[in-house]
Amino acid sequence: MGRIIKLLDKSLKRFTVYAGIVLACSIPVYYFAISELWQYELDEHNIMLTPEAGREDSFLIIGAVTLLTVFFFALILGGFVWLNRKISRRLWSPFYQTLEQIKAFDLNDQKTIEFVKSNILEFEELNSSINKLVNSNVAVFRQQKEFTENASHELQTPLAIVQSKLDLLLQDPSITLSQSSIIEDTNNALSRVSRINKNLLVLAKIENQQFLDQQVIDISEILQEMLDLLSGLFEEKVIKCTIHPKIVVNGNKILVEIMLTNLLMNALRHAAVNEEIEILLSDKELIISNSGTYALDPEKLFSRFSTASIHTPGSGLGLAIVKEICNRYGWTVRYDFKETKHIFTVTFIR
Template sequence: MNKLLNKSLRRFTVYAGFVLACSIPVYYIAISKLWQYELDEHNIILTPEAGREDTFLFIGAITLLTVFFFVLILGGFVLLNRKISRRLWQPFYQTLEKIKSFDLNSNTTVKFEPGNIIEFEELNASINKLLERNIATFRQQKEFTENASHELQTPLAIVQSKMDLLLQDGALTSAQSQIIEETNNALSRVSRINKNLLLLAKIENQQFLEKQQVNMSEPLQEILDLLSGLLEDRSIESNISPNCIVEGNRILVEVMLTNLLMNSLRHTESGIKIELSLSPVELVISNPGNYPLDGSKLFRRFSAASSQTPGSGLGLSIVKEICSRYNWDVGYSFADGRHVFSIRF
């Protein structure tokens, strides 16, 4: 029984109980007067004891009959109401289930089953129009992001190569070299953002269709070996179980692991140890911190995890997108002065 009907039934039951409580004394007074009228009409005189017995008998009989018919009517009403409500509200709950299961990234539309209730048909038609507009807008945004990122790759690469050639010019002054170097760094950041946007678009468009068994232990160890040169005076204490098999695309798995590790390195100060553990069911990466990150913005695009160590704002968004693709649970917590990122497979 749904909440709305439960609320209505409770109100009806309270109202019916109130009517029952009020009806018993009314019935008693009416029948008592009728009984007294019959006694007077036939000149019958009862003793006080007999009058009290009749009074209790009247009250008991009236109460039992009233309660019996009340329960009978109420029970019939509840059963009839349940039967009618199931048929009446079934299209509504079917629509609700379809809306709950709808995913904007799935590239599928919602098809509502036709019914014979005009109000629900109008509701389904309105929801269909709203979803169609949202799907069209979402697709346009995805296409724009993918096309823009793809078209920007070539000019960005040309500009960056020209800047590199310009830096090699011996006639440049130190001030000019510094300006060119800063410009080149900004271009590198724009290039990384562009590549990440293109990667996100490909993931959302399901262009990584290959799905196979991936031994996550191997690419994780390879990435740790490659990042060893970036650690400087930092260190990673790893506990990697062998043969941690997951279902996914190896390229995406490597991207996810790299982004998580780079995020931990970016938020780890010199002389600090990063802890990493991998089991067949979970990956956990933790590093010390002074204050928790904003969990509500952590996995959003272009939302830096921390204002003190800003990145491109897309690394954790890519991690979230990859985990969503394979139904993995990614989470963040801050406990005992440590940032903890976890992924459950």
């Protein structure tokens, strides 16, 4: 893609180039026409000049006419450019006002835009069309937000009830071993549905900008807290941890905790027993790696409902949530597979 320029500057540049070409082509035409006219006047009045005097007079007259032509041409061109900019600035003022309002528009505020009235038909039609589009998007956004939140909240209660009933049923001494196995499988599937529902609610809240509060966070302290909380789950793993102290970032503490938990749980889920999990937190990035046998697809890895492995299925939303959180704060998250290791790297852009 080439250099982006303003529409008015582009047309003005083309006009200037065209005017320069016309001026350059007109000079030899002037020279030829005046030379013929000068020679005609000399012949008509039977005036004889020496070749040297004729050349001097010709060059003098042609030079004077050329300079005057260039002067008036430049004067006209400069006046045209000045008038064009002045008129265009006034003419395009409603467009730039509309553009500034669109740039400042935030869908999360759910406020309509009040455009400045214009006496130019095209701009009025543009503002009317944008208004309809904005109002439609605000309405759809509000409905989607309410539906997602309500659906997630309403699902949690029946899911919790069903799980509690299944737990009670498992404690019944009259059930058989096969029935117990079926109930346990059902309970596990239900737990997965519950996790998916909670993760979808988190994603909806992130996308709906419901975690607006930001503060300076000591991410090294939070990471250490997460490791302490998950220490029981990491007992069968070899943890190689390097955390630089006092690493701070700007963000929402809840979102940062969710990001760290999902990355740690992802490494925990896919690392085999007694295998090493490496954690490195520096001023610029967080790296979490675990052993693996084959590379994963980085294009699908951060997509929703895309599981990293069929042998250790999760909700398929953990890494998608990590991606959304990183996007929110301008961070980058990437996946690499090197030396039989899955490596997830979060780079903090300050």
